[in-house]
Amino acid sequence: MNDALGAFVAGTDVVVQGATQGPLAGLSFAAKDLFDVQGYVTGCGNPDWLRTHAPARRSAWCVERLLAAGATLVGKTVTDEISLGLLGINRFYGTPVNPRAVDRVAGGSSSGSAAAVAGGLVDVALGTDSGGSVRVPSSYTGVYGLRPTHGAIPVEGMMTQSPTFDTVGFFADDAARLEALGDVLLPASADAAIEELLIATDAFALVDDVVRAALAGAVQRVSGAVPRVSSVAVAPEGLATWCSNQRLLQSFEFGRTFASWVDRVNPTFSFEVGRSLALAARVTEGDLAEPHQLRASARARLDELLGGGRILCLPTTPQLPVRRDATLTEMSSACDRIVELTCIAGLTGLPQVNLPLGRTAEGIPVGLSLIGSRGADRQLLKLAGQLSRIAQPAS
Amino acid sequence: MNDALGAFVAGTDVVVQGATQGPLAGLSFAAKDLFDVQGYVTGCGNPDWLRTHAPARRSAWCVERLLAAGATLVGKTVTDEISLGLLGINRFYGTPVNPRAVDRVAGGSSSGSAAAVAGGLVDVALGTDSGGSVRVPSSYTGVYGLRPTHGAIPVEGMMTQSPTFDTVGFFADDAARLEALGDVLLPASADAAIEELLIATDAFALVDDVVRAALAGAVQRVSGAVPRVSSVAVAPEGLATWCSNQRLLQSFEFGRTFASWVDRVNPTFSFEVGRSLALAARVTEGDLAEPHQLRASARARLDELLGGGRILCLPTTPQLPVRRDATLTEMSSACDRIVELTCIAGLTGLPQVNLPLGRTAEGIPVGLSLIGSRGADRQLLKLAGQLSRIAQPAS
Numbered sequence: 001m002n003d004a005l006g007a008f009v010a011g012t013d014v015v016v017q018g019a020t021q022g023p024l025a026g027l028s029f030a031a032k033d034l035f036d037v038q039g040y041v042t043g044c045g046n047p048d049w050l051r052t053h054a055p056a057r058r059s060a061w062c063v064e065r066l067l068a069a070g071a072t073l074v075g076k077t078v079t080d081e082i083s084l085g086l087l088g089i090n091r092f093y094g095t096p097v098n099p100r101a102v103d104r105v106a107g108g109s110s111s112g113s114a115a116a117v118a119g120g121l122v123d124v125a126l127g128t129d130s131g132g133s134v135r136v137p138s139s140y141t142g143v144y145g146l147r148p149t150h151g152a153i154p155v156e157g158m159m160t161q162s163p164t165f166d167t168v169g170f171f172a173d174d175a176a177r178l179e180a181l182g183d184v185l186l187p188a189s190a191d192a193a194i195e196e197l198l199i200a201t202d203a204f205a206l207v208d209d210v211v212r213a214a215l216a217g218a219v220q221r222v223s224g225a226v227p228r229v230s231s232v233a234v235a236p237e238g239l240a241t242w243c244s245n246q247r248l249l250q251s252f253e254f255g256r257t258f259a260s261w262v263d264r265v266n267p268t269f270s271f272e273v274g275r276s277l278a279l280a281a282r283v284t285e286g287d288l289a290e291p292h293q294l295r296a297s298a299r300a301r302l303d304e305l306l307g308g309g310r311i312l313c314l315p316t317t318p319q320l321p322v323r324r325d326a327t328l329t330e331m332s333s334a335c336d337r338i339v340e341l342t343c344i345a346g347l348t349g350l351p352q353v354n355l356p357l358g359r360t361a362e363g364i365p366v367g368l369s370l371i372g373s374r375g376a377d378r379q380l381l382k383l384a385g386q387l388s389r390i391a392q393p394a395s
Numbered sequence: 396m397n398d399a400l401g402a403f404v405a406g407t408d409v410v411v412q413g414a415t416q417g418p419l420a421g422l423s424f425a426a427k428d429l430f431d432v433q434g435y436v437t438g439c440g441n442p443d444w445l446r447t448h449a450p451a452r453r454s455a456w457c458v459e460r461l462l463a464a465g466a467t468l469v470g471k472t473v474t475d476e477i478s479l480g481l482l483g484i485n486r487f488y489g490t491p492v493n494p495r496a497v498d499r500v501a502g503g504s505s506s507g508s509a510a511a512v513a514g515g516l517v518d519v520a521l522g523t524d525s526g527g528s529v530r531v532p533s534s535y536t537g538v539y540g541l542r543p544t545h546g547a548i549p550v551e552g553m554m555t556q557s558p559t560f561d562t563v564g565f566f567a568d569d570a571a572r573l574e575a576l577g578d579v580l581l582p583a584s585a586d587a588a589i590e591e592l593l594i595a596t597d598a599f600a601l602v603d604d605v606v607r608a609a610l611a612g613a614v615q616r617v618s619g620a621v622p623r624v625s626s627v628a629v630a631p632e633g634l635a636t637w638c639s640n641q642r643l644l645q646s647f648e649f650g651r652t653f654a655s656w657v658d659r660v661n662p663t664f665s666f667e668v669g670r671s672l673a674l675a676a677r678v679t680e681g682d683l684a685e686p687h688q689l690r691a692s693a694r695a696r697l698d699e700l701l702g703g704g705r706i707l708c709l710p711t712t713p714q715l716p717v718r719r720d721a722t723l724t725e726m727s728s729a730c731d732r733i734v735e736l737t738c739i740a741g742l743t744g745l746p747q748v749n750l751p752l753g754r755t756a757e758g759i760p761v762g763l764s765l766i767g768s769r770g771a772d773r774q775l776l777k778l779a780g781q782l783s784r785i786a787q788p789a790s
Contacts (some may be wrong), residue, residue: 091663262666263723268486271661274669281670328658 005097007116008075009033014040015074016059022070023180027123030116032109033076034083034128035060036157044159045079045109047092048267060157062126062168062185069184074122077112081273082258083128083161085109086136086335086342087322091270095324100142101364104321107137110169114141117171124172124181130162131250132342134169135369138354139316142365144178144384145171148377150349153185162253165246165346175388178353179381186377194372194383195309196228202239203314206340211315211358214366218357222313222368225387232305234312235298239340242298245291246343252288255280272328295347302348306373311380314341316354316367344371351377353384400492402511403470404428409435410469411454417465418575422518425511427504428471429478429523430455431552439554440474440504442487443662455552457521457563457580464579469517472507476668477653478523478556480504481531481730481737482717486665490719495537496759499716502532505564509536512566519576520566525557526645527737529564530764533749534711537760539573539779540566543772545744548580557648560641560741570783573748574776581772589778590704591623597634598709601735606710606753609761613752617708617763620782627700629707630693634735637693640686641738647683650675667723690742697743701768706775709736711749711762739766746772748779 003010008030014037018024033043036056043050059067067073078093080086088111089095098106099119106115110127114137117125127134129147138145146169153168160166170185172178199219204212223229235242258277261267269277306312318337322330345352351372358366372380398405403425409432413419428438431451438445454462462468473488475481483506484490493501494514501510505522509532512520522529524542533540541564548563555561565580567573594614599607618624630637653672656662664672701707713732717725740747746767753761767775 089661091661266484266486266666266723266726268663268665269669270663271657271669271672274664274666275673275676277666278670278673328661331661 003121005099005115005119005121006094007077007096007112007119007121009043009078009093012040012076014076016067016072018067018070018072020070022068023184024066025070027071027177028074029066029071030075030077030113030122030125031063031073032079032113032127034079034159035063035126037063037073037076040076042159044083045081045090045093046267046269048265049082052261052265056157058157061154063157065184071124077116077125080109080111081269083109083130083133083159084254084273084276086132086338087331088137089331098141098321101140101321104323104364105140107140107321109133110137113171114138114143114145117143117173120173124170124177127169127171128158129167129169130165131246131346132338134171135316135342135352135354136338138171138356139367140321140365142356143171143173144175144356145169145354146178146182146377146381147345147352148186149351149375152187152351152375152377161257162250164253165250175385179385182378182381189375189378192376192379193309194226194311194379196230197223197226198230198232198305198310198312200234200312200314201231202233202235203341203344206239206337207315207318208320210360211317211319211366214358214360215315215368218355218368219313221357222387225383225390234344236301237294239343241294242347243340243343245294246347247339248283248287249291249295251276251280252283255283272331298347299349302350303374306350306371312371314344314369314371316369317341320360320364350374351380353380355384355387398516400494400510400514400516401489402472402491402507402514402516404438404473404488407435407471409471411462411467413462413465413467415465417463418579419461420465422466422572423469424461424466425470425472425508425517425520426458426468427474427508427522429474429554430458430521432458432468432471435471437554439478440476440485440488441662441664443660444477447656447660451552453552456549458552460579466519472511472520475504475506476664478504478525478528478554479649479668479671481527481733482726483532484726493536493716496535496716499718499759500535502535502716504528505532508566509533509538509540512538512568515568518567519572522564522566523553524562524564525560526641526741527733529566530711530737530747530749531733533566533751534762535716535760537751537754538566538568539570539751540564540749541573541577541772541776542740542747543581544746544770547582547770547772556652557645559648560645570779574780577773577776584770584773587771587774588704589621589706589774591625592618592621593625593627593700593705593707595629595707595709596626597628597630598736598739601634601732602710602713603715605755606712606714606761609753609755610710610763613750613763614708616752617782620778620785629739631696632689634738636689637742638735638738640689641742642734643678643682644686644690646671646675647678650678667726693742694744697745698769701745701766707766709739709764709766711764712736715755715759745769746775748775750779750782
């Protein structure tokens with residue numbers, strides 16, 4: 001495969017032919033290297049992980065599902081190390097090129113999947129999203145991406161990091177294909193109509209002017225596609241508070257997930273990832289009482305806000321992707337800001353779709369997001385399809 | 396060079412002929428890869444450091460000094476990554492073999508220098524010691540090693556990490572050679588006699604039974620070589636307190652030393668080292684008031700104890716070297732215990748010599764240490780020489 005983008009894991013040629021018939025027949029797909037593919041070691045973006053794990057005995061649930069639906073797996077895509085990252089930077093396997101902003105990162109941790117879709121190397125791709133790992137790269141590379149309702153798609157055969165946050169997500173460069181993937185992967189749901197769009201004022205207030213400006217037209221188009229539009233501040237406690245609680249809870253979980261392997265192997269990591277794990281190890285059960293409470297009230301808040309066919313509209317990411325040569329300080333600052341937006345669906349477990357409807361004057365993609373009620377994944381995908389048919393992205 | 400021990404940095408053939416005449420003429424030496432050697436990049440045990448630094452324009456002061464005294468440099472030795480480690484484990488350049496306990500670590504961070512001396516690959520070697528990096532490997536490999544009085548030997552051309560702790564130290568398998576090196580590297584000092592040996596009861600209380608047993612004969616021999624012997628508890632605040640204060644001060648310093656490079660490069664580290672740096676970055680000036688006070692009182696305490704020709708006798712390390720396949724928890728626990736002993740000379744800046752006079756029943760080396768008053772480095776080396784002539788290590 002021609003991979004000028006560095007989207008695929010070098011040295012791993014994986015092709016698994018899909019079923020000859022099925023709703024995805026003829027489509028190619030890539031899977032982030034967190035998903036098991038029978039007979040291959042799932043490398044998870046870190047050479048020590050690769051070295052210390054055995055080949056998978058069977059493929060991940062979602063990989064099998066796509067194969068059975070007719071899609072052909074054509075490769076494993078690069079991920080941020082053990083999925084800990086939001087920018088798409090990997091010091092071991094390379095930082096995939098963002099084909100729509102070549103001097104900037106593609107976003108992560110599902111970086112290779114987003115880059116491969118945006119660059120036309122595959123039709124669709126699987127990613128994972130715990131803290132934003134599908135939403136961020138889909139926003140940065142200008143593709144459609146869904147983080148589903150937590151628990152809607154089985155994580156069997158996927159490297160999990162934070163069980164109460166982990167989801168299987170997916171990317172397509174076309175809303176119809178995203179919807180087709182959803183039909184195969186998501187459980188059936190009642191076809192409730194979308195009644196009202198809530199513009200998340202606190203989320204929009206956090207973003208850079210360039211992002212807000214790039215999304216203005218897209219917000220108008222989405223507003224025109226729903227019966228009613230109103231505004232709401234999502235987080236009574238402030239998004240910064242939601243963010244810090246998401247991070248604490250998620251850290252605690254991934255710290256525990258990786259602890260015994262880290263202790264046994266003393267793996268090599270980029271400093272960014274080693275630091276995340278080092279700080280995670282210092283979070284104790286006792287630190288979690290307040291975050292658990294906050295999460296419960298955030299869930300109640302969103303369940304109430306999004307009842308009755310309401311969906312939330314917000315920017316997917318608060319700033320343009322950082323440059324590929326960003327310093328650690330710039331990277332950390334970018335991640336701190338990103339999670340102030342991604343924590344909304346993260347903490348509450350709700351589905352969020354990224355629509356690639358915004359673009360800066362220089363052509364850098366800027367994503368707009370819709371968050372639906374628990375289980376409203378298919379309605380979101382359907383609306384994305386409608387929007388793509390009635391409106392083209394600004395040029 | 397035949398390097399079955401993995402003591403030398405692979406792929407770096409460095410030979411610099413020493414002067415034809417001089418007090419060290421005919422001796423070979425190795426320098427830890429923290430010392431500049433003109434024309435070579437000082438790699439500091441981390442590939443990203445190597446990649447992001449230029450060749451040295453001139454050799455380190457102590458390297459030049461040994462060359463001028465007639466010793467020939469025959470190689471650069473492996474160090475723990477950027478000198479942060481006490482066990483001699485390096486995930487990038489390999490963990491040097493301890494020739495006297497082949498299934499156990501050689502100690503670090505001057506691991507390769509100690510292994511090369513113990514294995515007879517070189518006559519003498521240069522190391523560095525901030526938190527114990529000469530003392531630990533000399534104890535573990537059963538060689539003589541000096542951590543000099545802080546400031547006694549210029550650190551020019553050496554990668555420093557914690558300026559108020561960093562020292563240039565050295566190793567030899569023979570006390571006479573250690574003394575000869577001292578004559579070349581140390582400033583002249585008045586030849587004050589040693590009047591009294593103080594057995595550090597709190598230090599001996601901390602060590603494993605196997606260590607105490609292995610040192611019993613050595614303590615007797617040293618006691619027989621001095622006019623008077625008595626006992627003392629070194630640290631009124633407890634050695635655990637001294638240890639935690641040394642670590643906090645040292646962390647703060649090395650955190651600052653490496654911060655801008657880490658920020659620019661986001662280097663890859665073993666988790667152990669990445670964690671040290673991550674936690675160091677969280678130490679603030681405000682955390683240091685108490686440690687500074689403690690350090691001042693520790694200095695006053697030792698200056699008083701060691702006045703009038705007194706020297707302190709203590710175990711160099713509290714337990715046998717960990718096995719080469721130790722888990723991170725075992726490694727961390729070993730380091731925590733080591734610094735409870737090495738902090739005595741570390742915090743106070745006093746000279747400490749390791750004497751390879753102990754050995755377990757299985758032949759594993761156990762070092763005995765002497766700490767002298769500020770500037771008494773030469774007296775310590777002289778006493779080491781006397782002891783080596785009057786007593787052979789237990790077999």
